[in-house]
Amino acid sequence: MISFLEEWSFFGGSILLILIGLYGVITKRNLIKILIGLSLMDTGVNVLLVSLGYVENGNAPILTSIIKNNSGAFVDPVPQALVLTAIVIGIAILALGLAVTIKIYEKYGTLDISKIRGLKW
Amino acid sequence: MKFRNILALILIFILGFIILQAFNISPEEGQLVINKFGEAEIENRTAQLYINKSVNSNNEKVVFAESNNLESGSANIVTSVIANYRSLDTLGEVTVLFLAATGLAAVLYTNKKKKRNFIVDEASLILKTGVKILFPLLILAGAYIFIHGHLTPGGGFQGGAVIATAFLLKFLADREYKLAEHKLKIVEVLAGVSFVGLGLYALFTEGSFLANFLQTGTVGTLFSAGIIPLIYLSIGLKVGAELTSIISNLIEV
Numbered sequence A: 001m002i003s004f005l006e007e008w009s010f011f012g013g014s015i016l017l018i019l020i021g022l023y024g025v026i027t028k029r030n031l032i033k034i035l036i037g038l039s040l041m042d043t044g045v046n047v048l049l050v051s052l053g054y055v056e057n058g059n060a061p062i063l064t065s066i067i068k069n070n071s072g073a074f075v076d077p078v079p080q081a082l083v084l085t086a087i088v089i090g091i092a093i094l095a096l097g098l099a100v101t102i103k104i105y106e107k108y109g110t111l112d113i114s115k116i117r118g119l120k121w
Numbered sequence B: 001m002k003f004r005n006i007l008a009l010i011l012i013f014i015l016g017f018i019i020l021q022a023f024n025i026s027p028e029e030g031q032l033v034i035n036k037f038g039e040a041e042i043e044n045r046t047a048q049l050y051i052n053k054s055v056n057s058n059n060e061k062v063v064f065a066e067s068n069n070l071e072s073g074s075a076n077i078v079t080s081v082i083a084n085y086r087s088l089d090t091l092g093e094v095t096v097l098f099l100a101a102t103g104l105a106a107v108l109y110t111n112k113k114k115k116r117n118f119i120v121d122e123a124s125l126i127l128k129t130g131v132k133i134l135f136p137l138l139i140l141a142g143a144y145i146f147i148h149g150h151l152t153p154g155g156g157f158q159g160g161a162v163i164a165t166a167f168l169l170k171f172l173a174d175r176e177y178k179l180a181e182h183k184l185k186i187v188e189v190l191a192g193v194s195f196v197g198l199g200l201y202a203l204f205t206e207g208s209f210l211a212n213f214l215q216t217g218t219v220g221t222l223f224s225a226g227i228i229p230l231i232y233l234s235i236g237l238k239v240g241a242e243l244t245s246i247i248s249n250l251i252e253v
Helices: A002-027 A033-052 A079-108 B003-023 B045-050 B077-085 B087-107 B125-149 B156-174 B181-205 B227-253
Strands: none
Touching: A002 B003, A002 B227, A033 A079, A079 B087, A079 B156, A079 B227, B003 B181, B045 B077, B045 B087, B045 B181, B077 B087, B077 B227, B087 B181, B125 B156, B125 B227, B156 B227, B181 B227
């Protein structure tokens, strides 16, 4: 059971996060909840990318006074660099989405997408 | 349970099944598959070149506080990927953040003063006093994180986020707090121009955009890694200013 969790909590869990976020985006009607779903999908993708580069008992890819040379086991630094980019882009998208949500609320007085004129689901 | 929810569940199960298939492909000769968890083969990946700092040279051994004049002198390998090997990507990323901040300001722009249609209680004494003590310390912590980005975990984006947090606390503590928007813009523009300026200077002296034109020094000392600390300084100030302007725009609606 523990080994199953160790092996699948990162791959399976991150895919589960992506799917939960997608379910929220599809079924919820509140714009804030849709944005939460998008943010969950974002997090899931990030966790999946980082866990693809994991090495058993690997260290963080930083040379320090304890890990003095590059022969020790490091985890893959490239996915971490990519995920750092993805997090920042995710924040930018979330902020822009919230701004549009504020404007929609000012114009229509509701956050329910089924009550906004011109959008039918 | 509505029909729409059941449809969504079915769609999600199909999608999850398809994604999981990617982990079950049995490898054929010379085919690349996804490794099992915890068994990533770093030796066969590009990452090994970055760890050895030997993309353009033949370097095998990097020793902390001994090796000098390496290809990229940063002790933090993630930083050397972000701010040296792939700094053009980082320039694009900063541009995306800048566009998002500008777009947010454009979407939320109103030229008539609205009065708030909700009443905000004044912040408690604990929050007010705590912010007074914490504000300079948070700015200091953010600056430390992005100046030491090539030595310790962290970097420009993280330090910028910490600086924006300091301003968020200030907004929470004082409801009437107004930001000097044009000063923020000056910081942002100067940081962005210095990032591009470093790249252009490298283009004229070294022949490629954002190449490292300084001595990389000894791994693990503060004045090492060439232009990486300079790039991270500009990124940190720029990200801090942009996130602060996002917060101030969202809070003043």
